Amino acid sequence: MTGKIGTVIAAHGRHYLVQVDDIRLQCVTRGKKSDVAVGDIVRIKETSPNQGVIESIGERKTLLYRSDQYKSKLLAANVTQLFIVVATEPGFSDDLVSRALIAAEAAGIAAHIVLNKTDVAELLPKARERVALYASLGYPVHEVSARSAPDAACDTLLPLMRSQSSILIGQSGMGKSSLINLLVPDADIATREISAALDSGKHTTTFTRLYAIGRDTAIIDSPGFQEFGLYHLSEGMLERAFREFGQHLGHCRFYNCHHLTEPGCAVLAAVDANAIAPMRHALYQQLLHESSQKIGY
Ligand SMILES: Nc1nc2c(ncn2[C@@H]2O[C@H](COP(=O)(O)OP(=O)(O)OP(=O)(O)O)[C@@H](O)[C@H]2O)c(=O)[nH]1
Ligand SMILES: [Zn+2]
Numbered sequence: 001m002t003g004k005i006g007t008v009i010a011a012h013g014r015h016y017l018v019q020v021d022d023i024r025l026q027c028v029t030r031g032k033k034s035d036v037a038v039g040d041i042v043r044i045k046e047t048s049p050n051q052g053v054i055e056s057i058g059e060r061k062t063l064l065y066r067s068d069q070y071k072s073k074l075l076a077a078n079v080t081q082l083f084i085v086v087a088t089e090p091g092f093s094d095d096l097v098s099r100a101l102i103a104a105e106a107a108g109i110a111a112h113i114v115l116n117k118t119d120v121a122e123l124l125p126k127a128r129e130r131v132a133l134y135a136s137l138g139y140p141v142h143e144v145s146a147r148s149a150p151d152a153a154c155d156t157l158l159p160l161m162r163s164q165s166s167i168l169i170g171q172s173g174m175g176k177s178s179l180i181n182l183l184v185p186d187a188d189i190a191t192r193e194i195s196a197a198l199d200s201g202k203h204t205t206t207f208t209r210l211y212a213i214g215r216d217t218a219i220i221d222s223p224g225f226q227e228f229g230l231y232h233l234s235e236g237m238l239e240r241a242f243r244e245f246g247q248h249l250g251h252c253r254f255y256n257c258h259h260l261t262e263p264g265c266a267v268l269a270a271v272d273a274n275a276i277a278p279m280r281h282a283l284y285q286q287l288l289h290e291s292s293q294k295i296g297y
Contacts, residue, residue: 085170
């Protein structure tokens with residue numbers, strides 16, 4: 001076998017930065033292919049010093065992605081867990097949190113919620129009340145304050161991340177960058193180096209990047225986003241990705257129940273009995289609608 005094996009640590013358009021041992025190579029794919037994700041293990045062919053072509057992508061353990069009507073957008077490969085960062089302020093979107101949780105479930109990735117800015121005491125009770133829904137579904141919720149208790153934040157999060165590949169996602173302003181800077185020493189320097197290599201010095205647009213800590217720990221920072229389309233999930237995947245539906249599946253009157261308006265639907269009965277949050281069922285309905293709208297792929 002020829003070529004070197006490396007890890008994709010950043011992706012920007014169709015340009016990739018691949019870490020091979022101690023060196024980083026700027027790589028492109030052959031032709032128009034752009035199906036490489038941060039976290040991918042790739043075989044590359046060096047074309048000149050510090051430059052290469054991605055020849056092949058290693059088998060992925062997991063693949064986290066979003067999608068719209070027309071195509072999918074890879075977020076990261078080989079991730080083992082997802083941390084969704086929310087905060088007491090500014091307000092966060094339950095829709096985005098749930099969509100991220102559904103994406104994680106569908107990809108077989110463990111999901112955690114990080115509630116940051118617990119120092120904003122007057123807004124803490126309300127934020128706790130909101131994340132309690134996710135805790136009740138079995139997702140671990142970790143309270144931290146990147147600003148007022150940075151050491152405690154590291155003590156809470158770092159042990160969970162050891163020997164794992166973790167991606168942090170969050171809406172803008174939740175404090176994700178602040179947390180990354182605590183968790184990854186020299187993250188700022190690494191980011192500057194990565195953007196210089198990928199962006200040839202232009203003003204940095206945001207992109208996903210992977211920080212390796214030691215040999216077997218990776219922390220991936222992804223840009224904030226406002227949308228999290230899940231058009232790629234089939235009906236069967238969707239009903240399984242809503243954890244709280246699980247115990248009710250198979251108990252509907254019709255074996256092919258869509259859990260929308262059918263009589264004798266066990267899922268709808270659970271919504272009526274407040275065992276399933278109406279907000280989550282509304283999202284299921286919306287996602288089912290999205291999955292019926294997909295055009296491309
Ligand atoms: N009160 C308080 N403010 C915090 C805390 N963590 C971060 N912040 C502030 O929240 C603001 C947003 O923090 P960032 O780390 O830039 O947030 P981000 O989620 O990366 O946001 P983008 O960079 O917009 O994607 C900054 O002004 C931080 O100083 C915290 O624990 N408590
Ligand atoms: Zn049903």
